Amino acid sequence: MVRRSDLVMPPREWDDQAGRWQVTQWGDIHLAKAAPEIGAEWAEWIDSGRRSEERGLKHREDGEGRTVPLSPELAVLLHEHFDRFGTAPGGLLFVAERGGRIGSSTYGRVWALAREAVFTPDVVASPLAKRPYDLRHACVSTWLNLSVEAPRVAEWAGHSLNVLIRVYAKCLDGGEERARQLVQAGFDAA
Structure with missing residues (x-):
């Protein structure tokens, strides 16, 4: 709309x-x-x-x-x-x-074709970005992983903080290593 x-x-x-x-x-x-x-x-x-x-x-x-x-x-x-x-x-x-x-069936078919065109067969078989709606989860999780403050992300996403943390605060690949680097940088600065 x-x-x-x-x-x-x-x-x-x-x-x-x-x-x-x-x-x-x-x-x-x-x-x-x-x-x-x-x-x-x-x-x-x-x-x-x-x-x-x-x-x-x-x-x-x-x-x-x-x-x-x-x-x-x-x-x-x-x-x-x-x-x-x-x-x-x-x-x-x-x-x-x-x-x-x-209609959702139209963009669903196009989405499936796009996934097959750009992903490896293993990724196509996985749940990664299986539906266009999954981009919402990826976007919100990315904002959080980039350290955008949670209340702002919740506002942009149109959710409460509770829903944001419970549903959308997923870890992205490489998140563990980045978190450790942030903690180490904090220790090194102290």
Whole structure:
């Protein structure tokens, strides 16, 4: 449900030396609505009868949203997306070929193909990034492992601290070694 109006896009500049656009500042994504997809067997329980219905964010009052940082790298990709595809009526960034929402089965198939294209067979067989939603877990865990303070990460993710620590505070590969280096650096400075 992300619309162009939900984005505070940082400016881009042409880099003559690299021959491409670059963005050096951060922007923001303001999330205010969601349209979760439900199974066909539950569609009768939604007023519209459709498999998704726009609503406010979970555990928030109507109209209460949250802001998530938009990295320079993502800003470059979004600028390229606008150049190539524009936006759909109503400002939606991503729509299906015939309009409307992109179904989870569609992006699930594309995701599976992308995993096979870039991962080794052993990694493809593993649970690593098995679903697009797993990127949320990886992102939140990465923020925590980079020492972004937990209350800020919880705010960006839209969770309580309790949920953040219980569900998302996973260790990434190499985390043990990095933790030991941090502790050693603290001892060495003392």
